[in-house]
Amino acid sequence: MGGDKGPAAIVAGLASFLAKDPSARAILHGREQDLTPLVNKRRIADRVEIRDCPDVVQMTDKPSQILRQGKKTSMWSAITAVKTGDADVCVSCGNTGALMAMSMLILRKVDGVNRPAIACMWPSMSAGNFNVMLDAGADIRADQDDLLTYALMGTSYARNGMGLARPRVGLLNVGVEEHKGRAELKVAHELIAAAADRGDFEYIGFVEGNDLPSDRVDVIVTDGFTGNVALKTGEGTANLISSALREAFNNSFLSRIAAAIAYTSLQRLKKRIDPRRVNGGVFLGLNGSVIKSHGSADPTGVAAALALASRLGKNGFSQKLAARVATATALAQDAQNDGAETASTSAKSE
Amino acid sequence: MGGDKGPAAIVAGLASFLAKDPSARAILHGREQDLTPLVNKRRIADRVEIRDCPDVVQMTDKPSQILRQGKKTSMWSAITAVKTGDADVCVSCGNTGALMAMSMLILRKVDGVNRPAIACMWPSMSAGNFNVMLDAGADIRADQDDLLTYALMGTSYARNGMGLARPRVGLLNVGVEEHKGRAELKVAHELIAAAADRGDFEYIGFVEGNDLPSDRVDVIVTDGFTGNVALKTGEGTANLISSALREAFNNSFLSRIAAAIAYTSLQRLKKRIDPRRVNGGVFLGLNGSVIKSHGSADPTGVAAALALASRLGKNGFSQKLAARVATATALAQDAQNDGAETASTSAKSE
Numbered sequence: 154m155g156g157d158k159g160p161a162a163i164v165a166g167l168a169s170f171l172a173k174d175p176s177a178r179a180i181l182h183g184r185e186q187d188l189t190p191l192v193n194k195r196r197i198a199d200r201v202e203i204r205d206c207p208d209v210v211q212m213t214d215k216p217s218q219i220l221r222q223g224k225k226t227s228m229w230s231a232i233t234a235v236k237t238g239d240a241d242v243c244v245s246c247g248n249t250g251a252l253m254a255m256s257m258l259i260l261r262k263v264d265g266v267n268r269p270a271i272a273c274m275w276p277s278m279s280a281g282n283f284n285v286m287l288d289a290g291a292d293i294r295a296d297q298d299d300l301l302t303y304a305l306m307g308t309s310y311a312r313n314g315m316g317l318a319r320p321r322v323g324l325l326n327v328g329v330e331e332h333k334g335r336a337e338l339k340v341a342h343e344l345i346a347a348a349a350d351r352g353d354f355e356y357i358g359f360v361e362g363n364d365l366p367s368d369r370v371d372v373i374v375t376d377g378f379t380g381n382v383a384l385k386t387g388e389g390t391a392n393l394i395s396s397a398l399r400e401a402f403n404n405s406f407l408s409r410i411a412a413a414i415a416y417t418s419l420q421r422l423k424k425r426i427d428p429r430r431v432n433g434g435v436f437l438g439l440n441g442s443v444i445k446s447h448g449s450a451d452p453t454g455v456a457a458a459l460a461l462a463s464r465l466g467k468n469g470f471s472q473k474l475a476a477r478v479a480t481a482t483a484l485a486q487d488a489q490n491d492g493a494e495t496a497s498t499s500a501k502s503e
Numbered sequence: 504m505g506g507d508k509g510p511a512a513i514v515a516g517l518a519s520f521l522a523k524d525p526s527a528r529a530i531l532h533g534r535e536q537d538l539t540p541l542v543n544k545r546r547i548a549d550r551v552e553i554r555d556c557p558d559v560v561q562m563t564d565k566p567s568q569i570l571r572q573g574k575k576t577s578m579w580s581a582i583t584a585v586k587t588g589d590a591d592v593c594v595s596c597g598n599t600g601a602l603m604a605m606s607m608l609i610l611r612k613v614d615g616v617n618r619p620a621i622a623c624m625w626p627s628m629s630a631g632n633f634n635v636m637l638d639a640g641a642d643i644r645a646d647q648d649d650l651l652t653y654a655l656m657g658t659s660y661a662r663n664g665m666g667l668a669r670p671r672v673g674l675l676n677v678g679v680e681e682h683k684g685r686a687e688l689k690v691a692h693e694l695i696a697a698a699a700d701r702g703d704f705e706y707i708g709f710v711e712g713n714d715l716p717s718d719r720v721d722v723i724v725t726d727g728f729t730g731n732v733a734l735k736t737g738e739g740t741a742n743l744i745s746s747a748l749r750e751a752f753n754n755s756f757l758s759r760i761a762a763a764i765a766y767t768s769l770q771r772l773k774k775r776i777d778p779r780r781v782n783g784g785v786f787l788g789l790n791g792s793v794i795k796s797h798g799s800a801d802p803t804g805v806a807a808a809l810a811l812a813s814r815l816g817k818n819g820f821s822q823k824l825a826a827r828v829a830t831a832t833a834l835a836q837d838a839q840n841d842g843a844e845t846a847s848t849s850a851k852s853e
Contacts, residue, residue, distance in 0.1 A: 165799075166576070215682065325732060327727070361731075362736035363736070381710040383712065383732055385711045387737075387740045391744065392716070393716040407764055411768070414757055415751070415752065415758045
């Protein structure tokens, strides 16, 4: 019920997803009287169960309100279905803050995770066309231990969601030199480097904002404040260029002809950088998978988020991540002790 | 001497700038035996004075090294020329950290400024085609008072560098709601709002990453860590799209024909978002104007940085900014006292 375009767009996206993924089934949470006609119209009633929920979380609701009064909402019902095992993955287009707060309350954090994170896909020049960045905005803070956990969780996501055997991890900073950046970044740098071998990833060190779409890294680790600003800056820049491009092609009779001729190529480009195709921020660090779809997602965007959910569900991602973090907690503890010593030594020599 | 492309690109850019700005003159700092033939070749010797400097700051030098050993460098000589009044503005393509450290040492901070900032131009949908963002990376930290100072300095820059009478100022955050973001941002929000009337700017409140290129704001205020990541993320995104666009147009015979037909429109677009045209990070908060040009600037980029320098020099920008901050310091002090009270009240009610 939570998207800006209402349940019709969500059911349309669901229908398109189900057509491409014949083994998938769905549980829809929301007002039955609204959902039933939409489901019947799309002829997917045999693969969809509807769970009637009287309330809807509003975009303007504060997380604290929601936790007190939200038990009859579609969001609560959807997350609970993951908790009980009725669903493998929850997908929501609703209020991000409320979704994260409710998910933490219902699903609980994985042992060893202090701050869960949101991982997002970033269009890139890498072989798979995408990089992963986390945290995209679950929390506005991350200390050195959180950043190490993000590296481990991001690696697990890249392995299970993107099929990368040995992901390359970078830590976002304002320069690649070791002496740059905030104190917690220098410590995290040591911690992540120390965990790389045992965590089975390659640590490439500090990366900068222009590396987010580059082909030299797969997983970019940062705090949720910086990550959220970077994500929205990338979106804003892409929008500016698209609108300038549209303007350029509408500029004259000749340029309109050119646009018509180049139609196929331009569509290919559009598809490549289309934010709808990479729709879906995955919550990492909870006992169960939750995906936040963009609030303004249209049917194409909703279908992309559902396809991602299906892939993660089939891989048993959430169990694998929990196991990885549990094993890593002990290792990280070691790495941290080693790392902290190295870091304090290097701080002295600075 | 500091650019990646060497002094030839800088002298070429200087020649192109001097051709467009008949009243301007320049002092070139660097190795005389390298510079003299370049200046003669461009036939600008009558408008250029060369100051021979044996040393050059390297990109890999640490600021601390430079401050101890840098007195014979071209960078030191160029900044000193501003200090002595021989030059109105210093432009350098060299090492940013060294340039800022040396500028602070030689020119000193303006009274009332704790952390100087680097302001950069951001291609945008605003009427003037650009927004200003600061700090783009002078410092990795900024507390609430620094953010207020950035708002005042950014306003002064927008007025003198871009001709905006009453700039619209926004504070970068992860959401526009008042309860979002870090503690120092909430306090800065109150401080900047309280200073708006007396500072003669319009405060539009929190903005997000996607507002950086938008037409609803002129000056975006943030700390140098976030600003630097955002700036480089924007550059990286623009590069990704340009290369995808080039690929799309080289894709087939038809698309190459289309590109040829749309050539003028595409050039117009390219010019609009060309980072070389907005080359020049302006150091704000020092007693004298210093502009950091991109290290990889080609002659077009160097000429753009020089044109900006000329505009600021003719406006007496650095004196105006100092006067503005001096007046504002007292006002800010008041605003801060008021603001701090409001902020602590609202923190309680949170």
